[in-house]
Amino acid sequence: MTDTIIQAEKLTMGFDGTSILEDVSFSVNAGEIFIILGGSGCGKSTLLRHLIGLQEPMSGKIVIDGRELTGADAAQREAILAHIGVAFQGGALFGSMTVLENVALALEEFTTLPTPAVHWIARAKLRLVGLGGYDDHLPSQLSGGQQKRAALARAMAMDPKILFLDEPSAGLDPITAAQLDELIVHLSEILGVTFVIVTHELASVFTLNGRVVMLDKQAKGIIAEGRADALKNDRSNEAAWRFFNRRLK
Amino acid sequence: MTPKKPTRKSDARSLAVASMKIARQPDGICIRFIGRLDHRTSGRCWRKTLRLLDRQMRPIRIDASALESADGSGIALLAYFKEFGRANNVPVEIEHLAAPLAALLERYLEEPDVEAVVPPPALSVVERIGKLTVELVGDVCGQITFLGRLVLAGMKTIFQPQRFRVGDFLRFCELAGANAMGLILMLGFLFGLIMAFSSAMPLRQFGVEIYVADLVALALVRVLGPFITAVIVAGRTGSAFAAEIGTMKINNELDALAVMNLDPAVFLVLPRVGATLLMTPLLAVAVNFAGLVGSGLVILSLGYPLVTYTTHVQKILVGTDVAVGLTKALVFGGMIGAVGCLRGLQTQSGPGAVGIATTRAVVTAIVLLVVLEGIFSVMLYYLEI
Ligand SMILES: Nc1ncnc2c1ncn2[C@@H]1O[C@H](COP(=O)(O)OP(=O)(O)O)[C@@H](O)[C@H]1O
Ligand SMILES: [Mg+2]
Numbered sequence: 283m284t285d286t287i288i289q290a291e292k293l294t295m296g297f298d299g300t301s302i303l304e305d306v307s308f309s310v311n312a313g314e315i316f317i318i319l320g321g322s323g324c325g326k327s328t329l330l331r332h333l334i335g336l337q338e339p340m341s342g343k344i345v346i347d348g349r350e351l352t353g354a355d356a357a358q359r360e361a362i363l364a365h366i367g368v369a370f371q372g373g374a375l376f377g378s379m380t381v382l383e384n385v386a387l388a389l390e391e392f393t394t395l396p397t398p399a400v401h402w403i404a405r406a407k408l409r410l411v412g413l414g415g416y417d418d419h420l421p422s423q424l425s426g427g428q429q430k431r432a433a434l435a436r437a438m439a440m441d442p443k444i445l446f447l448d449e450p451s452a453g454l455d456p457i458t459a460a461q462l463d464e465l466i467v468h469l470s471e472i473l474g475v476t477f478v479i480v481t482h483e484l485a486s487v488f489t490l491n492g493r494v495v496m497l498d499k500q501a502k503g504i505i506a507e508g509r510a511d512a513l514k515n516d517r518s519n520e521a522a523w524r525f526f527n528r529r530l531k
Numbered sequence: 532m533t534p535k536k537p538t539r540k541s542d543a544r545s546l547a548v549a550s551m552k553i554a555r556q557p558d559g560i561c562i563r564f565i566g567r568l569d570h571r572t573s574g575r576c577w578r579k580t581l582r583l584l585d586r587q588m589r590p591i592r593i594d595a596s597a598l599e600s601a602d603g604s605g606i607a608l609l610a611y612f613k614e615f616g617r618a619n620n621v622p623v624e625i626e627h628l629a630a631p632l633a634a635l636l637e638r639y640l641e642e643p644d645v646e647a648v649v650p651p652p653a654l655s656v657v658e659r660i661g662k663l664t665v666e667l668v669g670d671v672c673g674q675i676t677f678l679g680r681l682v683l684a685g686m687k688t689i690f691q692p693q694r695f696r697v698g699d700f701l702r703f704c705e706l707a708g709a710n711a712m713g714l715i716l717m718l719g720f721l722f723g724l725i726m727a728f729s730s731a732m733p734l735r736q737f738g739v740e741i742y743v744a745d746l747v748a749l750a751l752v753r754v755l756g757p758f759i760t761a762v763i764v765a766g767r768t769g770s771a772f773a774a775e776i777g778t779m780k781i782n783n784e785l786d787a788l789a790v791m792n793l794d795p796a797v798f799l800v801l802p803r804v805g806a807t808l809l810m811t812p813l814l815a816v817a818v819n820f821a822g823l824v825g826s827g828l829v830i831l832s833l834g835y836p837l838v839t840y841t842t843h844v845q846k847i848l849v850g851t852d853v854a855v856g857l858t859k860a861l862v863f864g865g866m867i868g869a870v871g872c873l874r875g876l877q878t879q880s881g882p883g884a885v886g887i888a889t890t891r892a893v894v895t896a897i898v899l900l901v902v903l904e905g906i907f908s909v910m911l912y913y914l915e916i
Binding site for chain 2: 394409410414422468
């Protein structure tokens, strides 16, 4: 039996009283790569923001690692946040800090490690994502793909149990995107981290080879769930089949 | 990240400890890691390691057989030993490390794919003075060039009036003028009140406090009204222009304009400068009016009837005074709008850039304001207006 690390129950989410997704339920198993797939604007980022507690759902419940996130007080929230790392869609690196300082920030604030150790660990994480040597660059001196990788390194700084990545490979060239996807798979294998990855890139979905939930704007919810290859060949689910096979009709 | 995945309970994790046993042997040093090595527990081990490696050049053997688990930070400690060995030619061996942890260690030790960047050397005082001077001269030249571009753009739109962005212009008029009206009226009123009150005191000693009316009216309409208005417009609107255009620059929107062959001077600057050019004199009129009301209130409170006050004001103020004040306001307004846009267009990259552009817009506008006021005074003196 696998243990569930994230449980979402009947989530309804939206802005200013208008819902974007309704009655969304799913669960994520510890150690798996969980993919949230869907066309642009269907609410993938919104769902992610709810899962990391930046937005409260209109109704429903989220449980992360045995703790309820919805309606949690400050202390409970802190306990949950200590076990998750997030890389945002645009990277969201702190522009006034070097790449190394970005990665080292949380380690400096939350651990008692001596400074040389913090710097060494941060440097190691940067090497892990293929950014060794870029320590003293400012985020503005990095390319888009490098910024995404630096954001991934920052998200991993505290070795969280769950990593949330919003469109990690979007906007990258196929090679860089594939490298990043391979990196994620590799990290998941050697570290046993749970990945929750938002994407709309089909190629990524196949490389990551995780369990997929597919969101849809019209349906305002999940229209398909399963492995990518299964969804690609399942003609009974019209909308999902069209998405996976790039068919308009 | 707990690779071996024993208990995933965090309470168990907080109880966990890691320790390292150092044994000095004839052929080198043997280090045994015991327990769970993660970013919470490895602080002591790190300090021990840093002390040890500070004065140590003998071969190191690390025994990881008693290592229950490790996270990314823990493995980074092992990588640190390896890297130390590589840099100092000391043999470092790690034994009995679980396979996934060894794979992670491998990745940490991969050679970086670029050289580290070297920060540029610091400048000497002389170099810095020279650099600042060159920058200052360049800045003044830039302002003059910009003025030229603006005039050209203005002339272009006179011949092609359909290219003037009327919608934007009206929006900026609202932002710079209508939205500032409340603030302007309040400040003008208080300013008139304060001026009248503080000049009434000394004038009363001579029994001529009614001349407060003449003093305030003349000073306000010719000099202070336009000046106060300009300072407020610089702080409210000039800074907003710089911030808005600066943000556009950071988002590459200016590049987008350039490749669409749209001139930012026409597209962005003219509507803004037009708005401040038109609105500043109007706001100055409002300041004058509110100021006169304020000083009138003081005169009334001194026991004079209203009609005495209005007669004095009417007698002392002639058309040229009003014209002088409004001309100044017009020039100030144009200058503030242009400086705000220029500083916005000059925004550099980086996170603080928009803030710097905004500051520079306000500072430059106020400096130029004083310079222009000086030029006006000299001119008016010689023209005997
Ligand atoms: N702050 C906001 N206020 C109102 N609506 C928003 C906001 N952010 C996003 N939306 C809307 O929510 C929908 C989903 O957005 P998002 O989650 O960002 O989509 P995506 O799946 O591309 O990540 C979109 O239709 C968008 O217009
Ligand atoms: Mg999104």
